[in-house]
Amino acid sequence: MATPILTIVVPCYNEEEVLPETVFRLSGVLDALISDKLVASTSTMLLVDDGSKDATWSLIERFHASNTFVTGLKLARNAGHQSALLAGLMQAKTYSDCVVSIDADLQDDTDAIREFVVKFREGYDIVYGIRQDRSADTFFKRATAQGFYKMMTSLGVKIHYNHADFRLMSKRTLDNLEKFQEVNLFLRGMVPLLGFPSTQVYYDRKERFAGESKYPLRKMLAFAFDGITSFSVTPIRFVTLMGFVLFLLSVVAGVYAIIGKLLGANVTGWTSLVLSVWFIGGVQLLALGLIGEYIGKIYKEVKQRPLFVIEKALKGSAQEQDEIQ
């Protein structure tokens, strides 16, 4: 096997505080991999600026000028983590044999990248980084994440427990990922659908090196909700089932009420009547809301909007060679 060209894709949103350290560590990783002849000397990292409002892009430009490992991509607006990552992956695959995606905040172990590459050279197309120890995350984050993985699994969605977006993918995996024309991106659900030979590498999850999480609770919940509704129709089936059960119950209750009336029993139970009206109203609203959620998704897919707009690209030696050929 010829020495593969590796690109490490890093989505960055307002990451000026961590970026110098991230670039330093990833340069070290690349340097070691190149000197051990595990990856080609044209291997680079691609820093994707996801419409940051701070100095992230000027830092990327500065690193690009002084560090041959650094290439950059600037999105014209904030497209969100998943879209920024996809932008980087699709750019990187045009000149790489394998691509590793990692967050900018150094929560994922940069040393695991070497193991990813070793597995890739053994013939695996996808290597999933699995968090072994999450004690660095808050209790709340761990509990909600665990609940989320469990729920996804029980809904029949194939995702890897404790795996986020720290993984290696081969060029052909990415070529196939490109065919997914999804707007509601949930990459960790999409990649397992590809079905290429895959394996896992375990690592310890660390605390964010600097700066704040770019995933506040609101975004985290939205992401989880997107993951569920983009990959499973079970919630809507559940609503349908609930509606059916309620319908049967209301028939029984109706028969009971009519018999009571015929027997001349008192019209008591005003409270229960009002309550049931409200209850059914609530259930209907819930069902409508969920249906609306799916229709909203259809609407978005039908529009086929581009997921990102590239404003500028700083190219590395591998890309330039590609263009000369």
Ligand code: UDP
């Ligand atoms: N990120 C991004 N666009 C966004 C939000 C986040 O590119 O709109 C990047 C961010 O810079 C980081 C990664 O996505 O590299 C994961 O974000 P973060 O570490 O804040 O999430 P957490 O680990 O707290 O879930």
Ligand code: MG
């Ligand atoms: Mg993080």
